[in-house]
Amino acid sequence: MTPPSTSELQTPETTTAAPGRPGREAGPSLAARIGAIGGIAAAIVLVAALMFGSAGGDYRVSAVFDNAGQLVVGNHVEVAGTPIGEVTGIELTDDGRARVEMELEGDLVPLHRGTSATIRATSLSGIANRYVSLDPGPNSAPEIPDGGEIEAARATAPVDLDQLFDTLDPDTRRGLQRIVRGFAAQYEGKGEDARESLRYLAPALSTTAAVMRELSRDRGELEGLVADTARLVTAAAERRDQLAALVDNTAATAAAIGDENAALGAALETLPTTLRKANTTFVNLRATLDDLDVLVAEAKPATRDLPRFFGELRPLVADAEPVVADLSAVVRRPGAGNDLVELLRAAPRLADLAGTAWPRAIRAMQRAQPVLEYARPYTPDLAGFLTKFGQGASYYDANGHYARVQPIFNAFTVDDRPGGPVLAPVPPEQRLAEVERGTSQRCPGGALPPLADGSAPWRPSDDFDCDPGSSPGTP
Numbered sequence: 380m381t382p383p384s385t386s387e388l389q390t391p392e393t394t395t396a397a398p399g400r401p402g403r404e405a406g407p408s409l410a411a412r413i414g415a416i417g418g419i420a421a422a423i424v425l426v427a428a429l430m431f432g433s434a435g436g437d438y439r440v441s442a443v444f445d446n447a448g449q450l451v452v453g454n455h456v457e458v459a460g461t462p463i464g465e466v467t468g469i470e471l472t473d474d475g476r477a478r479v480e481m482e483l484e485g486d487l488v489p490l491h492r493g494t495s496a497t498i499r500a501t502s503l504s505g506i507a508n509r510y511v512s513l514d515p516g517p518n519s520a521p522e523i524p525d526g527g528e529i530e531a532a533r534a535t536a537p538v539d540l541d542q543l544f545d546t547l548d549p550d551t552r553r554g555l556q557r558i559v560r561g562f563a564a565q566y567e568g569k570g571e572d573a574r575e576s577l578r579y580l581a582p583a584l585s586t587t588a589a590v591m592r593e594l595s596r597d598r599g600e601l602e603g604l605v606a607d608t609a610r611l612v613t614a615a616a617e618r619r620d621q622l623a624a625l626v627d628n629t630a631a632t633a634a635a636i637g638d639e640n641a642a643l644g645a646a647l648e649t650l651p652t653t654l655r656k657a658n659t660t661f662v663n664l665r666a667t668l669d670d671l672d673v674l675v676a677e678a679k680p681a682t683r684d685l686p687r688f689f690g691e692l693r694p695l696v697a698d699a700e701p702v703v704a705d706l707s708a709v710v711r712r713p714g715a716g717n718d719l720v721e722l723l724r725a726a727p728r729l730a731d732l733a734g735t736a737w738p739r740a741i742r743a744m745q746r747a748q749p750v751l752e753y754a755r756p757y758t759p760d761l762a763g764f765l766t767k768f769g770q771g772a773s774y775y776d777a778n779g780h781y782a783r784v785q786p787i788f789n790a791f792t793v794d795d796r797p798g799g800p801v802l803a804p805v806p807p808e809q810r811l812a813e814v815e816r817g818t819s820q821r822c823p824g825g826a827l828p829p830l831a832d833g834s835a836p837w838r839p840s841d842d843f844d845c846d847p848g849s850s851p852g853t854p
Contacts (some may be wrong), residue, residue: 380747386721387531411715414481437482437526438483438484438488438489439467439480439481439482439483439525439528439535440481440483440484440490440523440525440528440529441479441480441527441528441529442478442479442481442496442511442528442529442531442534443472443476443477443478443479443528443531444476444477444479444496444498444534444536445476445477445536446476446477446536447477447479447498447536448498448508448536448537449510450466450469450477450479450498450502450509450511451466451469451509452466452467452468452469452551453465453466454466454509454510454511455511456481456483456510456512456513457510457511457512457513458487458512458514459740460511463483463484463485463488463513464481464482464483464484464485465481465482466479466481466511467480467481467482468480473485477536479496479511482510487515488526489521489522489523489524490513490515490516490522490523490529491515491516491517491518491520491521491522492513492516492520492521492522492523492530493516493517493520493533494513494515494516494523494529495513495514495516495529495533495534495535496512496513496514496529496533496534496535497511497512497514497535497537497573498510498511498512498535498536498537499511499537500510500537503760509537515824529783541680545785549552553773599704609664611649616849653747725727749799753844754840756822756823756843757823759823760823760824760826762854763826768782771783771784790804790805791803791804793804793828818848820844820845820846821836821845821846821849821850822836822837822838822843822845822846822847822849822850823835823836823838823845824836824837824850825845825847825849825850826850827851828849831846836850837849
């Protein structure tokens, strides 16, 4: 018998038996088929274990929330947006809170102490679209055992939009409704404009993303800004009445500006020209500010006494209030021709009239100045004359006052004698001698004999036109 060749060994047994003779089966044997099926099944089980299975596939944990936040069984449990399990049960605790059972799987189980659980919503407008977001604790912390519980202090329930609206009073809710309706009226029939705006949405979002990245780099400053904003909002909330009044006043101001829109437009048209003309002034102002720095530096020592000065000035200001009120009434008062405003309006006409009268008055005063300067020192003599004249005319009878007048021209003269000066009679033929020699040039006080202290006669200046030697008793 000749052994089969190599080609015959590699050819599958596909021959059929001769008629009337049993032959071999076509294809592989039954044992080979069973082995292939077992290998495929083992491979499927292995792949399923790799894809769906994990060492912690039956790990369960619970968390107690103040409320279930509209969670339902089957909602996802996520870490950083990646699902790692689902909610398997929700029950009410004895103290009226919600216990949420969760089944987790993956590389993050088991969880560690310090894990936080928060019920979140995928959008504000949804209802049953909640999920549980986990923030795993550090791996160095103790593990939470299977069936354990996340600390209640680290379980946060969501705040629904209805809860937010319930915090508003009826007036605020009505105001919010009017705002929403106002937005609806504002955007009614603006679909084309809205679509045009969406063209710029992507650039706006990319720019916003860049801004947010910059804010993330300055996280400390951003936190400070948020804290300051919170304090600002709190302070504003404490002064809501004042803010409401401010809004009303702003609305009234805007309405007043709207009523004067034509004048405002004209002012805006002239504003560029005004700014161009003011440019030179602003340039000069820089040098003025440099000089002002020196003034401020010099004035700083003096400002230390300003608080005391203002304290002492307060009573004066209080006393000046009536004066200021009266002055205000003097400046402007209802009626015609009764205040300074009307007086100033009449001043141009008065200036026209005074334009011719004042020069003449000035010339008259200039010409009268020498006369007044000459007559001023004789004021006591004139007053003495009037006084003595009044005494001389004080007599009266049935016809009224009368005066006795007797002209006497130097009837006596002063005669110096050993016993003292005496009045000596002047002969009648000599009584007009002083008049003839110029008694009209007597100095002030020259009607009296010269006094020992030199006060009379008095010559105001060396160039004063008078003769000290013309007084009575002067040799």
